[in-house]
Amino acid sequence: MVNETVAEGDRLSIDLIRRTLSGELIGRRICVLWDVSSTNDVLRQMAEAGAPAGTVVLSERQHAGRGPGETSWVSPLGVNLYASVLLRPAIPVAAVRVFSFIGSLAVSDAIRLEGLPALIKWPNDIFVDRRKVAGLLNECAAVGEKVEHVILGFGVSLNVDRDLANQALGGGAGEAASLRELIGRDIDRNAFAGRLLMCVDRWVHVYTAQGPDPILAGWRERDALIGHRVVVCRGGAECRGRVRGISREGFLLVEGSDGGAPQIVNGQIRVLD
Numbered sequence: 001m002v003n004e005t006v007a008e009g010d011r012l013s014i015d016l017i018r019r020t021l022s023g024e025l026i027g028r029r030i031c032v033l034w035d036v037s038s039t040n041d042v043l044r045q046m047a048e049a050g051a052p053a054g055t056v057v058l059s060e061r062q063h064a065g066r067g068p069g070e071t072s073w074v075s076p077l078g079v080n081l082y083a084s085v086l087l088r089p090a091i092p093v094a095a096v097r098v099f100s101f102i103g104s105l106a107v108s109d110a111i112r113l114e115g116l117p118a119l120i121k122w123p124n125d126i127f128v129d130r131r132k133v134a135g136l137l138n139e140c141a142a143v144g145e146k147v148e149h150v151i152l153g154f155g156v157s158l159n160v161d162r163d164l165a166n167q168a169l170g171g172g173a174g175e176a177a178s179l180r181e182l183i184g185r186d187i188d189r190n191a192f193a194g195r196l197l198m199c200v201d202r203w204v205h206v207y208t209a210q211g212p213d214p215i216l217a218g219w220r221e222r223d224a225l226i227g228h229r230v231v232v233c234r235g236g237a238e239c240r241g242r243v244r245g246i247s248r249e250g251f252l253l254v255e256g257s258d259g260g261a262p263q264i265v266n267g268q269i270r271v272l273d
Contacts, residue, residue, distance in 0.1 A: 011078065013190050014030045021197060027056055028054040044151060061078070084151050084153045089208075097249060098250040102200060104126065105222070120223060121269070127224050131182070216250075223245065228273055230272060234266060252265050
């Protein structure tokens with residue numbers, strides 16, 4: 001049974017988060033909530049009502065958090081980080097995939113600042129030593145080819161207890177870990193949230209000033225799949241091959257067993273080696 005209270009010193013605090021912020025955009029407006037379906041759901045409603053770029057929603061718990069393919073996230077109260085960031089980039093819809101890589105770059109940076117070697121598993125999972133520590137759910141709203149907003153949704157396992165993870169994830173728990181478990185100490189959630197938002201701010205500035213090239217370069221430097229044999233599952237079909245990186249458009253490139261040119265793939269990825 002999850003404890004339904006959070007000690008005052010462990011709660012998310014707008015004041016404490018802002019102590020770490022010095023960026024120009026992210027965190028202009030911060031909302032900290034107690035229990036929501038998902039922070040993406042709340043921020044989507046705020047975006048549709050005209051919330052400005054840089055608005056951030058955090059919650060102590062999510063009761064309907066999800067990842068790609070409607071997979072559920074483990075979202076216990078008061079131990080992890082559940083956050084969403086609103087952006088309004090002046091980009092076409094075709095550019096959203098690479099623009100959204102800002103989120104995985106930012107969270108991997110924040111984890112690296114804790115002293116852990118975070119890598120990115122395409123498209124948006126964060127791994128340390130082959131164990132998943134974070135996932136992102138990115139959303140886009142557009143009218144025609146004009147992007148109205150992009151939401152970067154973060155779920156980061158900071159201090160979740162191993163027994164609770166085992167209970168929630170069952171057989172999949174061995175593939176996941178919290179930062180506390182890996183580093184051997186509690187993670188200050190407010191300090192981590194502030195650093196994450198600073199990293200988002202920095203990567204937004206890089207994209208705005210220099211375009212997608214440094215985003216792609218940063219992502220490729222942290223690619224957890226490059227060179228690995230994988231199975232790609234989509235719509236009940238499977239294909240196998242070796243990952244050769246990502247395309248300029250942000251799609252995964254997999255070389256088949258025939259050794260032909262790498263092909264763009266999309267779907268759930270399982271690593272074989």
